[in-house]
Amino acid sequence: MFCKVNIDSTKQYMCWQEEYERIKIITAPKWQYNEIKFSGVDYSGIDEVAAYDSMHKKFRDYTKSSEDIIRRLSLDSDSTVIDLGSGTGAFTLHAAKKCRTVIAVDISAAMLEYCRQQAEREGLTNIVFCQGGLLTYEHVAELADAAVCVAVLHHLPDFWKLAALTRCCAMLKPGGRLYLFDIVFPSGETDLRQKINEWIESIETMGRYPIGRGSGNSCEGRVQHI
Numbered sequence: 001m002f003c004k005v006n007i008d009s010t011k012q013y014m015c016w017q018e019e020y021e022r023i024k025i026i027t028a029p030k031w032q033y034n035e036i037k038f039s040g041v042d043y044s045g046i047d048e049v050a051a052y053d054s055m056h057k058k059f060r061d062y063t064k065s066s067e068d069i070i071r072r073l074s075l076d077s078d079s080t081v082i083d084l085g086s087g088t089g090a091f092t093l094h095a096a097k098k099c100r101t102v103i104a105v106d107i108s109a110a111m112l113e114y115c116r117q118q119a120e121r122e123g124l125t126n127i128v129f130c131q132g133g134l135l136t137y138e139h140v141a142e143l144a145d146a147a148v149c150v151a152v153l154h155h156l157p158d159f160w161k162l163a164a165l166t167r168c169c170a171m172l173k174p175g176g177r178l179y180l181f182d183i184v185f186p187s188g189e190t191d192l193r194q195k196i197n198e199w200i201e202s203i204e205t206m207g208r209y210p211i212g213r214g215s216g217n218s219c220e221g222r223v224q225h226i
């Protein structure tokens with residue numbers, strides 16, 4: 001199940017998915033933050049993408065971290081998970097072996113193509129590839145059990161981070177889970193860990209559904225600082 005994608009400079013996204021047999025055209029309004037322009041390194045070629053992968057594999061164990069995410073999100077063979085900013089497939093390729101469906105979303109066509117080639121090589125047929133971003137990916141399938149967003153959110157300014165998280169929430173079933181991993185740059189804030197924990201507690205008391213479940217239910221279990 002693969003998704004043919006195309007994207008052009010006028011920010012019109014065309015996403016055709018065999019599974020849904022429909023064409024979805026998403027046009028971002030002009031006032032919206034241009035997430036393509038500020039998406040970090042422009043991974044325009046497969047070679048650059050391959051270099052990213054070999055560099056990251058020197059200090060990351062993709063299998064180990066993916067297993068940890070799967071456990072924290074309680075994913076199993078019935079689960080559908082969206083990997084937002086999937087990159088080379090650090091999580092997607094592993095999760096596809098454990099979950100029913102993985103929807104791999106990335107702003108970069110080269111990243112997606114690299115990941116698609118790896119998936120083909122490994123005989124994985126349950127990944128839907130979709131070119132789009134945190135602010136522009138339109139989730140047309142049934143609501144997902146979980147979403148994963150690793151080392152991507154920092155690409156957006158704070159205001160748009162909130163918009164991205166709100167959009168992400170709308171893609172999830174009631175009680176759906178989000179695994180968010182990102183970079184916190186050194187700041188003048190004292191006791192950042194305590195502040196983040198308080199923020200998570202405040203969301204938990206505001207929300208209609210409990211955030212976590214299973215063994216990762218404590219704040220410390222859900223938040224890890226790097």
Ligand SMILES: C[S@@+](CC[C@H](N)C(=O)[O-])C[C@H]1O[C@@H](n2cnc3c(N)ncnc32)[C@H](O)[C@@H]1O
Pocket residue numbers: 035036038039040043056084085086087088089090091105106107108111132133134135149150151152155156
């Ligand atoms: C540092 S890589 C992380 C990739 C992957 N999640 C991983 O764990 O290796 C950041 C990825 O986010 C993508 N990206 C950047 N801005 C994005 C956005 N606004 N929406 C979706 N993906 C974005 C980039 O194309 C790149 O593939």
